[in-house]
Every structure is written in C-alpha cells, then in structure tokens.
Amino acid sequence: MAWFALDDGFDTHPKVRKAGNAAVGVFVRLGVHATRHLTEGHLDGDIVRSYGTGPNIRKLLTVGMLHEHGHACPRCPQPAEGDFVIHDYLDYNKSRAQIEAAREAARKRQNRGRENARRNRNQPGNDVESPANRGRFEDDSASNRRRNDPQFEDTTAGQEGMSHRDTHEGATGVPSPPLPSQNYGVADVGGEGAGSEGLAQERPDGLAPIDTDGFTLTDAMRRWALQTFGPTVDVDHSTAQFVSHYRATGARRKSWPDAWQKWIRDDAKRARDRQQPPAQGAFLLPLPGGGQGPPAPRRSTTDERVAGWLALASGDDQT
Structure with a gap:
C-alpha cells in the first residue's frame, strides 16, 4: 500500500x-x-x-x-x-520504481516467514533444552523412566497411582482425562517445533500441536508445584485441563513448561481466593434510613390513653 x-x-x-x-x-x-x-x-x-x-x-x-x-x-x-x-x-x-521495489522486498520477507513457519511446524521435537529453561527444571530422565515403567499407563490420568480426582467423586463423577501419550521420544520442553505462536495449521498426523511438540509432566515439574503451592493445587487435574485446553484451541507456545507454570499459578490463586472467608458485612444490604439494627417499635397512643384513664379511676377510688 x-x-x-x-x-x-x-x-x-x-x-x-x-x-x-x-x-x-x-x-x-x-x-x-x-x-x-x-x-x-x-x-x-x-x-x-x-x-x-x-x-x-x-x-x-x-x-x-x-x-x-x-x-x-x-x-x-x-x-x-x-x-x-x-x-x-x-x-x-x-516514485513508481521505489514503491515496486518496496513491495517486492515485502513479498520476499513474507515468503521467508511462511517458509520458516512451515519448517518449524514440520520439524520434529528438539532434544536440546532451550537456554531460557535451562536450570528451571532438573532433567532426571523422568519421562524415560515412565515410558519404561510397566505400572504407568494412560488410564492413570498421567500419573503414578490414583489422583485425587480419581478417588474422590467430583461434581460430575468423571475422572481427569489422560495426559499426552509418552511415545513421541521428544524432550520435556519441546524444541523449535514448539516455537511458533498462534493457531497451528491442521497436521497430517492428526495430532494437536501440544502432543506433537511433546509436552510432558515430569517429576521435577510436579515437585516444583507441590513445594511451591502444597495441596492448594491438584497438579494432575490442572495439568489435564491445561493439555485439554491447548488440544482444543490448537495454539502453540514458545515454551510449554513456562505456559504450564503460569497455568498452575493461576489455579493456585483461584484456589486461595475460594478458601478465603468473605469480609464481614459483605452480604448485608443497607436499610432505608441508614440504621444498622432493626427499627424501634412504634408507640401506641391508644395504650397511653387507656393507661391514663386507669390512673384517673384509681385516683377516684382513693378519694
């Protein structure tokens, strides 16, 4: 233009x-x-x-x-x-030549951007942890141990043993959905394949971007959540909600662990807010007149007149 x-x-x-x-x-x-x-x-x-x-x-x-x-x-x-x-x-x-040259340069930049985005979408997960997340979660090969552990199955909602949601019936009585399958063989933090933001195009393998990028809940991430927030957050339920959200939207993030951390922090804040008692007087409505207590009863003038007549009659009897 x-x-x-x-x-x-x-x-x-x-x-x-x-x-x-x-x-x-x-x-x-x-x-x-x-x-x-x-x-x-x-x-x-x-x-x-x-x-x-x-x-x-x-x-x-x-x-x-x-x-x-x-x-x-x-x-x-x-x-x-x-x-x-x-x-x-x-x-x-x-001039005409300057405008046409600028348009051609812009067209080439757009083509390079589209080509880079296409390569990022098609590139498999990178096994090298990004510098931004190095040291954030210790790598103890938890994902490899889980893949080789026969006790770990998708039916356990992405954890070893039963989760709080599996053992305590909630409002709907439906357990948490399973976490992504552990068979992709990618690093915990994804890689360049997880680097494009926005809605990802539909993939030929039918997998959501979060699954293709290989997001995994590691033992180190679970320990961080428990040490930071304690029992305030149901880590497995929150993680299952996190995965379901990004499967449904098809959005991608530069760092899945950072996005997961923010999700856990938000869940913990909402849980703390629910546990705090309401402030005193939060549910009281102001009454007309500004009084806080019940209104004083109205005096009956009829009762006063009757009391006066009784007093006169008593005085007449004494005389």
Missing part, C-alpha cells in the same frame, strides 16, 4: 488558503488517485474533470498546485496535451 504524502504545514500554506477548501479537497483526491495508480503525479484529463468542477480546477492551476500542458514550472515534467501533473509530486512521494 502506498501513501499520498502531505506535510504538517499543508493546511496553512498560502497556496492552500488561496485555493479554498473545495479545490483543496479535489487536489487531495487527485493525489491519492496518482499514488494508487503509480502515475508519479501525472493525471488523465478526464479523471481530473470527473473529480472536480471547472472553477476548482482553475483555482488549482492558478495557485500552482496543478499544472496543465505547456506550463512554465521548471521543476515539474510536461504532461500530455489535455492532461495535468501535480506540482512537485516526486519531492514528497516515492
């Missing part, structure tokens, strides 16, 4: 003020037309006459913002007979 350039003093230039708003509006439209069609300021006479009225065109010619065939401006090219040219167009705007 090219742009018709106007400097920040255009609105107060003597030529603009002398031409008037209507003629200047025609000039701007003509400039946009010339930029869109890469004419370098040359304008077909029919286009000019269709954009503006005769008086507006004569005003632009008079003040020198537009030139017709035979003009005397030494800085501007001569248009063909019946056509026009914008004054000093190339002093403020790019």
Whole structure:
C-alpha cells in the first residue's frame, strides 16, 4: 500500500488558503488517485474533470498546485496535451520504481516467514533444552523412566497411582482425562517445533500441536508445584485441563513448561481466593434510613390513653 504524502504545514500554506477548501479537497483526491495508480503525479484529463468542477480546477492551476500542458514550472515534467501533473509530486512521494521495489522486498520477507513457519511446524521435537529453561527444571530422565515403567499407563490420568480426582467423586463423577501419550521420544520442553505462536495449521498426523511438540509432566515439574503451592493445587487435574485446553484451541507456545507454570499459578490463586472467608458485612444490604439494627417499635397512643384513664379511676377510688 502506498501513501499520498502531505506535510504538517499543508493546511496553512498560502497556496492552500488561496485555493479554498473545495479545490483543496479535489487536489487531495487527485493525489491519492496518482499514488494508487503509480502515475508519479501525472493525471488523465478526464479523471481530473470527473473529480472536480471547472472553477476548482482553475483555482488549482492558478495557485500552482496543478499544472496543465505547456506550463512554465521548471521543476515539474510536461504532461500530455489535455492532461495535468501535480506540482512537485516526486519531492514528497516515492516514485513508481521505489514503491515496486518496496513491495517486492515485502513479498520476499513474507515468503521467508511462511517458509520458516512451515519448517518449524514440520520439524520434529528438539532434544536440546532451550537456554531460557535451562536450570528451571532438573532433567532426571523422568519421562524415560515412565515410558519404561510397566505400572504407568494412560488410564492413570498421567500419573503414578490414583489422583485425587480419581478417588474422590467430583461434581460430575468423571475422572481427569489422560495426559499426552509418552511415545513421541521428544524432550520435556519441546524444541523449535514448539516455537511458533498462534493457531497451528491442521497436521497430517492428526495430532494437536501440544502432543506433537511433546509436552510432558515430569517429576521435577510436579515437585516444583507441590513445594511451591502444597495441596492448594491438584497438579494432575490442572495439568489435564491445561493439555485439554491447548488440544482444543490448537495454539502453540514458545515454551510449554513456562505456559504450564503460569497455568498452575493461576489455579493456585483461584484456589486461595475460594478458601478465603468473605469480609464481614459483605452480604448485608443497607436499610432505608441508614440504621444498622432493626427499627424501634412504634408507640401506641391508644395504650397511653387507656393507661391514663386507669390512673384517673384509681385516683377516684382513693378519694
């Protein structure tokens, strides 16, 4: 996309003020037309006459913002007979060659980006841990031990033994879904295959990006969650929710362990918020009049009158 350039003093230039708003509006439209069609300021006479009225065109010619065939401006090219040219167009705007070169460079950059993204999507997991995550989780070959452990199966919801969700029936009575299969043979943190963000294209192998990138809940990650948050978070349930979310959306992350850590932190915060008792008076509604207690009972004037009559009768009896 090219742009018709106007400097920040255009609105107060003597030529603009002398031409008037209507003629200047025609000039701007003509400039946009010339930029869109890469004419370098040359304008077909029919286009000019269709954009503006005769008086507006004569005003632009008079003040020198537009030139017709035979003009005397030494800085501007001569248009063909019946056509026009914008004054000093190339002093403020790019030439056709410059715009086409910029467009070609942009096209090549886009093609390189698409090619790099395609290679990243098709590249298998990288066994080398990225520098950003080196030291974050100790590598004790937990994933390899799990793959070789006959006690570990997908039916245990991605953990050794039964999870809290498997042994305690929840609101729906449905156990946590299994974690990704452990048969991909990739590193815990994925690799360059996990490096493109946004929605991934549908893969020919039918796997979600998080599975293809080889995300795995390692023993080191589990220990970090338990040491940091204790029993506040059900690690297996939260991890299963994490995996299900990214399977469903098809989104990818540069670092799956970092994304998982953020997910666990958010779950822990929500769990703490649920455990905190509500503030005193949080569920009380203000009553009309501003009183906090129940309103005082209304005095009965009838009872007062009866009490007075009884007092008079008692006095009469004594006399």
